[in-house]
Amino acid sequence: xxxxxxxxxxxxxxxxxxxxxxxxxxxxxxxxxxxxxxxxxxxxxxxxxxxxxxxxxxxxxxxxxxxxxxxxxxxxxxxxxxxxxxxxxxxxxxxxxxxxxxxxxxxxxxxxxxxxxxxxxxxxxxxxxxxxxxxxxxxxxxxxxxxxxxxxxxxxxxxxxxxxxxxxxxxxxxxxxxxxxxxxxxxxxxxxxxxxxxxxxxxxxxxxxxxxxxxxxxxxxxxxxxxxxxxxxxxxxxxxxxxxxxxxxxxxxxxxxxxxxxxxxxxxxxxxxxxxxxxxxxxxxxxxxxxxxxxxxxxxxxxxxxxxxxxxxx
Numbered sequence: 001x002x003x004x005x006x007x008x009x010x011x012x013x014x015x016x017x018x019x020x021x022x023x024x025x026x027x028x029x030x031x032x033x034x035x036x037x038x039x040x041x042x043x044x045x046x047x048x049x050x051x052x053x054x055x056x057x058x059x060x061x062x063x064x065x066x067x068x069x070x071x072x073x074x075x076x077x078x079x080x081x082x083x084x085x086x087x088x089x090x091x092x093x094x095x096x097x098x099x100x101x102x103x104x105x106x107x108x109x110x111x112x113x114x115x116x117x118x119x120x121x122x123x124x125x126x127x128x129x130x131x132x133x134x135x136x137x138x139x140x141x142x143x144x145x146x147x148x149x150x151x152x153x154x155x156x157x158x159x160x161x162x163x164x165x166x167x168x169x170x171x172x173x174x175x176x177x178x179x180x181x182x183x184x185x186x187x188x189x190x191x192x193x194x195x196x197x198x199x200x201x202x203x204x205x206x207x208x209x210x211x212x213x214x215x216x217x218x219x220x221x222x223x224x225x226x227x228x229x230x231x232x233x234x235x236x237x238x239x240x241x242x243x244x245x246x247x248x249x250x251x252x253x254x255x256x257x258x259x260x261x262x263x264x265x266x267x268x269x270x271x272x273x274x275x276x277x278x279x280x281x282x283x284x285x286x287x288x289x290x291x292x293x294x295x296x297x298x299x300x301x302x303x304x305x306x307x308x309x310x311x312x313x314x
Contacts (some may be wrong), residue, residue, distance in 0.1 A: 023234035030248030031235060031298050034090070036289050038194075038256045039272035041098050043282055045106075047275050062103035066284075069095030069187075077184025086242045087297050089183035090249065093190030101191070105131040105138075122266060127212075128205060136202050142195055149192075154178050157189075186246055193250045201260055212264050221261045228255040241299045 050059040069092045076088030108114075109130035119127035150160050153172040164170045204220060205212045231251040238244035263270045271278040 004011075008254075013306070018068060023241070026241055026299065027235035027238045027244045027248055029244045029292055029299075031252045032251045033289055033292050033296065034249050034252035035095060035256060036285055038253065039259075040282070040289065041094065042270075043165065043275050045102065046099060046273055050276075051108075051139075059103060059107055062099045062106075065095050065099030065103075067092045067099075069093070069099060073183055073187050077181050079183065082182050082242045083180075083245075084297055085183040085294065086186050086245045089186030090245065093187035096187065097191050097194055101195070102131065109134045115313065121213075125266075127264075128159055128202070132198070132202055135198060136206075138195070138198050139203075142192070142199065154180075156180070162284065168281060182242060186249070189246060190249055193253050196255055197253055201257065205264065212261075217261070221258060224254065224257050224261070231255075236272060241296075245296075 048058050048061055052061065053268050058109050072088050072095065073092035076085045076092055077086040079088060106155060111150055112134070114127045116130050117128040117133060119125040149155060149157070150163060151169060151171050152160070153170065154174050155161065155164075203209050204217055228251070231247075231254060235244060235247055238247060262268060265309040275282055
């Protein structure tokens with residue numbers, strides 16, 4: 001991809017940005033943003049509950065956060081730039097999940113007086129917060145709505161396509177003129193992937209099903225690591241930015257499952273859950289995410305095609 005004198009025309013034209021527009025950086029940036037946001041999501045919830053304890057304004061702020069996510073989704077679904085629309089969809093899904101979904105479970109647990117589940121191996125430590133115990137009741141809603149996505153003939157999700165093709169679940173051929181809303185797709189993907197793995201881990205932790213200290217839990221941790229590495233290696237080869245973003249979301253969340261399990265076993269300190277003790281570290285992480293998100297939103301969509309064109313012209 002160099003000209004006659006050995007100079008990459010895209011790298012020369014774009015400077016350092018020319019490097020970021022190629023694999024593995026396209027997928028790596030998407031992965032890191034989604035991965036770190038999982039930690040910062042916990043931080044935001046804890047800070048909101050600390051700033052407005054008790055009756056406070058925590059629920060009002062959560063409602064506002066959800067409306068902000070809805071506004072981002074509105075802008076994203078009106079945006080014709082696939083890269084911008086995809087990133088707007090991710091941030092919309094993140095704010096909608098944290099603001100409206102997670103805090104709805106917090107409110108329900110508080111209203112119903114559901115107690116936290118304490119850790120029997122670490123006195124005084126909470127094993128599972130009350131809102132997550134309430135969240136387990138949403139498995140029926142998730143299953144019922146996922147049926148639609150599983151049977152949807154317009155889906156482009158490799159996961160659903162695999163089952164449609166191999167289990168005879170196709171309901172027809174995709175319509176060639178079907179217009180995809182990349183913001184809407186990414187927002188729903190973000191919400192459902194987070195939701196699915198929350199429930200998966202919660203049922204894994206429950207002693208009535210498996211238990212977090214059961215040998216099966218350790219086996220799942222190992223399999224999860226293998227799966228995360230496999231997905232990550234694939235992600236590092238992506239050229240198309242929007243595909244990398246949408247593939248990076250489940251890849252990062254699958255990898256985050258290992259962090260959740262490690263924290264459950266107290267293998268390390270989950271510093272993102274202690275913002276009062278790690279303010280500088282979390283501030284630097286948040287600033288890094290803002291910068292990375294800004295750069296990612298400016299990444300050209302079809303850089304590989306542009307590089308090929310400039311190579312031929314050179």
